[in-house]
Amino acid sequence: MIEAVGLTKRFGAKTAVDQLSFQVRPGHVTGFLGPNGSGKSTTMRMILGLDRPTSGHVTINGMPFRDLPNAQRNVGALLDAKAVHGGRRARTHLLSIAQLSGIPEKRVDEVLGVVGLQDVARQRAKGFSLGMGQRLGIATALLGDPKVLLFDEPVNGLDPEGILWVRNLMKQLAAEGRTVFVSSHLMSEMALTADHLIVIGRGRLLADMGTQEFITRNSAGFARVRAAGTGPDGRNTLGTALTKAGGRVLQEPDGALRVTGLELPVISDVAHEAGVRLWELSPHRASLEEAYMRMTQSSVEYTSSEDPRAELWEPEPLTVPEWEDGPAAPEVPRTGFFAPPPPGAGGAPFLMPSDPGKLASAAGNTSPNQPEESR
Amino acid sequence: MSSFPAVLNSEWTKIRTVASTTWTLVAALVVTVGISAGLCTLFNSTFTEMPKEQQLTFDPTLASFVGMSLGQLAMIIFGVLVVGTEYSTGMIRTSLAAVPRRGELFLGKLTVATVLALVVGLATSFLSFFLGQAILGEHSTGIDEPGVLRAVFGAGLYMALIALFSMGVAAMLRSSVLAICILIPFFLLISNILNGVSATRKVAQYLPDQAGSRIMQVVPGAMDSGETPYGPWGGLGIMVLWVLASVLGGYLVLKKRDA
Ligand SMILES: Nc1ncnc2c1ncn2[C@@H]1O[C@H](COP(=O)(O)OP(=O)(O)OP(=O)(O)O)[C@@H](O)[C@H]1O
């Protein structure tokens, strides 16, 4: 169990971690998400007593890491896979770390086997690929057979097979009742690995909830419907009928319709009754990645600056079709296909605004790569 | 419960498994012994051409250690690299994430490295002495002459202390490059220049290397060394104070700063 209370770290004027409070429970894989520079590594370093918090504190099983007796048997960490003397062989590197806590040499060979490095155990670490280095780092974390494990971006540089392996390893460690805390900036990866998510942006807590809850809260589904033919007639008839049936409809640039609020069979029935043939009727889910981007957008520090030619290839914005006349127009679906709201719009960046109209008006004047307004 | 012997064990594994340990220590020995032997050959062949005063104060023991002024540079690099590579490679964080007892880790590393430097230092000083005396022939001295054994042991101690001093400096600066860029010019040039100029000499004689090397001298005033207000052990004591200050500084930096 890791517990942070009001954890804050400032480097000069820069606040890297800002009043962070959270708990990481045993038996779960807890994902730690945030864009580049959001303070994930700094938080992990504070958990491990490498950096001293400016204020607040963090404990592992009720004790600061520096006060833990036999720390290595309680906590294992992969912080930086490159933090190895390149001239040393993999096995002697692990051995030197193991000896710090009197861990027997046999265990070194064991963990080398677990991470699949037994064949290169006698090679110098400087010749290791990114993925091999990452495996060596994971081996270091496993040495003491610890109850609490921290991994800072463990899949960085791993091939798909390696990613799958890490994913299963994390799950297995958690299933054994250990506390597993994994950082990443890939939402999609965390959605598959973690059952709990802690999301930060600019050092602040943005979300702390179960992965399932995060998904249902932050991604909404829609159906894409395409009326037969290229003319607007079928599309308009269908749009009107769907709106009447209680659906919310938006038109995509190529003429397809995005429908929310209606189940697929209902859409099919409505189209049939309206006498419109369909070329497409497909279910879609706004991706989790999209939801995550929207959540952290206002807190991204290093956005690429706007390309002056962006407008040349910017897609036509979604339009409210003409049958959506009058006051019905703002009734747009609560989905993720809008451009994200401008930074700072709304108090809670990760939840959709309660008034959909607000979003619609925001979407009208926001380009997808809106640069950050202040830094 | 792990303890200090475990840390020593780990540090021994670390130090013996990097190439820099071997080449710096071998260089310290070879350079010291080689240059000393070369200069002893020169002294021997030109002895009669030396001024009378120099002939009278000729110190065969000290003469067999002259190469140490260059050999010590390899010792300095050894000391700096032992500590500095922990920072440049990030190994320090890996170690501290495993064992957060910073003081113990620091002390363990310094102990292992200093003992190793002492062993190599003593091997160097004895080898250098006996080879030098063999070359000097009729101008040589014996290990049983008064003060000679002290000087030979002292030379080994000096090398270990200079390595330890460098470890402390590297820990304070947390960078090998920075530490080497400061220590090498200092011990190679600055300290000697300051001690050579009579105006600055009063102060310079208290610098670690100037004070410490007094222990290798058997004949007072040999090689234009002039009078010192301290004896051989007093000089070494001054050097030990310098070393303690540097080690303490390194310890405090490690203890207080973010790793
Ligand atoms: N030692 C330091 N001195 C000054 N600033 C620092 C230091 N360490 C981190 N920072 C700053 O603190 C912020 C958080 O950095 P941190 O490395 O924790 O981010 P991160 O979430 O791990 O990012 P990434 O996803 O790129 O690994 C950054 O803006 C960084 O520049």
Ligand SMILES: [Mg+2]
């Ligand atoms: Mg990081």
